[in-house]
Amino acid sequence: MAVGVFDLLHAGHLHYLEEAKKLGQHLTVVIAHDDTVRKRKHEPVTNHDLRCRMVAGLKPVDDAMIGNPPEQPMYDILHTVQPDIIALGYDQEHAETRIRDDLNDRGFGKIKVCRVSGLSEDLDGTRKIIARILEMRQDSE
Numbered sequence: 001m002a003v004g005v006f007d008l009l010h011a012g013h014l015h016y017l018e019e020a021k022k023l024g025q026h027l028t029v030v031i032a033h034d035d036t037v038r039k040r041k042h043e044p045v046t047n048h049d050l051r052c053r054m055v056a057g058l059k060p061v062d063d064a065m066i067g068n069p070p071e072q073p074m075y076d077i078l079h080t081v082q083p084d085i086i087a088l089g090y091d092q093e094h095a096e097t098r099i100r101d102d103l104n105d106r107g108f109g110k111i112k113v114c115r116v117s118g119l120s121e122d123l124d125g126t127r128k129i130i131a132r133i134l135e136m137r138q139d140s141e
Contacts, residue, residue: 001083003030003067005037006051007044008126012119014058019116020087021060028063028081029055035069075106083111090118 002020006013006029021027031052037044044051048066056064065081068074086103088096092115100113 001028001030001081001085002087003032004089005032005041005044005126006055007037007046008129009051009054010126010129013055014060015119016087016089016116017055017058017060023085023087023114023116026062027060028065028083029061030065030067030077030081031055033067033069035071036067036074039070075102075108078106078108078111085112085114088113088115090115 002017004013004016017027017029020029031048032040034044034048037048046054052064052066055061065077067077086099088099096113096115103109103111103113
């Protein structure tokens with residue numbers, strides 16, 4: 001299982017999902033609910049239905065689904081997905097221990113948590129892409 005916002009789908013997302021797929025035979029991707037994105041990160045550029053449709057169309061993805069809204073426990077989705085492994089992005093080292101602890105506390109201690117490698121490309125993140133677009137716009141003015 002892989003999780004994420006997947007706003008403005010880019011090469012870093014594809015790499016993450018390719019690496020996650022290598023960890024097992026079946027990859028289910030949970031796309032963050034719009035309300036969760038608003039609460040934890042920012043206003044999403046694209047809505048969760050479109051983000052789910054885009055992710056579902058990627059070759060490494062077997063199933064894609066929208067995660068719980070923030071008022072529901074995020075770990076409840078594990079009863080539906082029943083993953084053996086949760087793949088985390090390369091930039092989620094701060095979350096790895098917390099997630100392992102949360103899984104143990106909730107009786108999901110058998111689920112393995114793995115961080116995948118990052119992409120060495122220059123524009124491997126949504127924020128980097130937005131910053132580049134804004135920079136290009138400034139340069140053209």
